[in-house]
Amino acid sequence: MLSKVLSFGLKGIEGFPIDVETDVSNGLPGFDIVGLADTAIKESKERVRNAIRNSALSYPVKKITINLAPADVKKEGALYDLAMAVAILACDEENEIKNEKKYVYIGELSFDGSVKKVKGILPLLISAREAGFKEFIIPYGNLTEASFIEGINVYGVKTLLETIAFLKGEQEILPVQSCKFENVTYANKYGLDFSNVKGQKMAKRALEIAAAGGHNLIMIGPPGSGKSMLAKCFPSILPDLTFDEALEVTKIHSVAGELDGDKGIVNARPFRSPHHTASTVSLTGGGNNSKPGEISLADHGVLFLDEFPEYTRHTIETLRQPLEDGVITVARANATVCYPANFTLIASMNPCPCGNYGSKDKECHCSAGQISKYLAKLSGPIMDRIDIHIEVENVTYDQLKSETLEESSAEIKKRVDKARAIQxxxxxxAKNFANAKMNVAQTKKYCKLDQQGELLLRTAFERLKLSARAHDRILKVARTIADLEGRENISANHIAEAISYRTLDRKYWN
Ligand SMILES: Nc1ncnc2c1ncn2[C@@H]1O[C@H](COP(=O)(O)OP(=O)(O)OP(=O)(O)O)[C@@H](O)[C@H]1O
Ligand SMILES: [Mg+2]
Ligand SMILES: [Zn+2]
Structure with a gap:
């Protein structure tokens, strides 16, 4: 007897349909899976066999062959267990299974017949819906994630036995109710608030510009000056995630298995701060288990690299492609996959190994050689890709003790939101959503300068020996500053402020 049911596989964060074709025939009893299956799938045999037996269903003592089509795409993981078990049982007419072709099955089986939660259900369902599939049977534990996708019917099952009873029409299961993204609110998404940061006007201004235009930013300052604190406050002034952004972020977190159990959807901009001892692969993704890395988990959010020069040179250089393109291509055993990596980089560093170089009141004990070695980790091309460079100084005692109320994140966010709306x-x-991502043609179109601005930029370009990339970054930052003021035209003072965020190049990397 022959049967065919549907499942879905994953490549990167995109899903593709898989036909699970099953043949059960008389012959030497056995179980074969063909069609480019990896070892985890080969292990499915044991899970599927035990799950069927332990559910008191009849496992055929016959020759079973399962073909996973298309055969030229590598299938990984345990996603197809449920589809295989249903396909085997559907081969036997005595099981009276009806409508098995109506559904797409996704789920891993335990030996006891329970259906286990899987990673990546959201990208699978989104791709399947795009491909026109409408009815799904998935693990009960994945239902919250699934509930955000409208226009499809998703049935959650806890066991194989329950699945079969449902397919026989003996048990009713209702499709999950869809849940509107707007209704998902979690109090205090980010925790930290700029109202707790005393003083630091310059740094706050720069972070506001970065938030408004999606610009990368680096803070240079002595230990304890509040760099980490400022960075942690940054997400609280970013515009809210849109539903489409949230879906993309959730897809990535879902594939990485990092989705918070009962949340279902990521509704706040991610803030990722991998330690400098983290491996390059953990940042970029890929490797044996082909998971998205930290820079993809930071998609549509913030990647905070504290003590930036402490990361290996290799790690820092790997950031060049994603900083430019917003995606990372990772090579794996027999394929390459692309993961989105559209993050805002916030980096921080001390000016020298001891931290006091350039300080007004503390002495630096580092040799010139030590300092240049420390700074040399950050190459020109990397610094070029960071639009805003700022110095953060220690707050004074009076500032720290001051009773004056500092502006709250919510107040700052209002201005950021306004500037974003203009963008x-x-x-x-177009594809981009913020000034920082403008391409050459867009920069030309939207960053026209008047005579005074032009003159200012020319002088700075020649004096500071700026690169062409730095020149474009200045224009983009100036565009954002003008947007924050609600001005259609960029004027000389906008250009002047944007240039001021590049002068550290000269101070430290001359
Ligand atoms: N402007 C400020 N207002 C209020 N508290 C501050 C301010 N700056 C620093 N602090 C306090 O000092 C602590 C240390 O700051 P933080 O860890 O952010 O410094 P840092 O610049 O990252 O130092 P390091 O270079 O050693 O990492 C903060 O947790 C906070 O309690
Ligand atoms: Mg710090
Ligand atoms: Zn020093």
């Missing part, structure tokens, strides 16, 4: 209107129909 969304500007880039309608």
């Amino acid at each position: 969304i209107e500007r880039f309608k129909g």
Whole structure:
């Protein structure tokens, strides 16, 4: 007897349909899986056999062959267990299974017949819906994630036995109710608030610009000056995630198995701060288990690299491609996959190994050689990709003790939101959503300068020996500053402020 049911596989964060074709025939009893299956799938045999037996269902003592089609795409993981078990049971008419072809099955089986939660259900369902599939049977534990996708029917099952009873029409299961993204609110998404940061006007201003235009930023300052604290406050002034952004972020977190159990969808911008001892692979993703890395988990959010020069040179250089393109391509055993990596980089560093170089009141004990070795980790091309460079100084005692109320994150966010709204209107129909991501043509179109601005930029370009990339970054930052003021035209003072965020190049990397 022959049967065929549907499942879905994953490549990167995109899903593709898989036909699970099963043949049960008389002959030497055995179980074979063909069609480019990895070892985890080969192990499915044991899980499927035991799950069927331990559910008191009849496992055929016959020759079973399962073909996973298309045969030229590598299948990984345990996603197809449920589909295989249903396909085997559907081969036997005595099981009276009806409608098995109506559904797409996704789920891992335990030996006892329970259906276990799987990683990546959201990207699978989104791709399947795009491909026109409508009815799904998935693990009960994945239902919250699934509930955000509208226009499909998703049935959650806890056991194989329950699945079969449902397919026979003996048990009713209702499809999960869809849940609107707007209704998902979690109090205090970010925890930290700028109202707790005393003083630091310059740094706050720069972070506001970075948030408004999606610009990368680096803070240079002595230990204890509040760099880490400022960075942790940064997400609280970013615009809210849109539903489409949330879906993309959730896809990535879902594939990485990092999705918070009962949340279902990521509704706050991610803030990732991998330690400098983290391996390059853990940052970029890929490797044996082909998981997205930290830079992809930071998609549409913030990647905070504290003590930036402490990361290996290799790690830092690997950031060049994603910083430019917003995606990372990782090579794996027999394929390459692309993961989105559209993050804002916030980096921090001390000016020298001891931290006091350039300080007004503390002495630096580092030799010139030590300092240049420390700074040399950050190459020109990397610093070029960071639009805003700022110095953070220690707050004074009086500032720290001051009773004056500092502006809250919510107040700052209002201005950021306004500036973002202008950008969304500007880039309608285009792919980018913020000034920092403008391409050459867009920069030319939206960053026209008047005579005074032009002159200022020319002088700075020649004096500071800026690169062409740095020149474009200045224009983009100036665009954002003008947007924060609600001005259509960029004027000389906007350019002047944007240039001021590049002068550290000269101070430290001359
Ligand atoms: N402007 C400020 N207002 C209030 N508290 C501050 C401020 N700056 C620093 N602090 C306090 O000092 C602590 C240390 O700051 P933080 O860890 O952010 O410094 P840092 O610049 O990252 O230092 P390091 O270079 O050693 O990592 C903060 O946790 C906070 O309690
Ligand atoms: Mg710190
Ligand atoms: Zn020093």
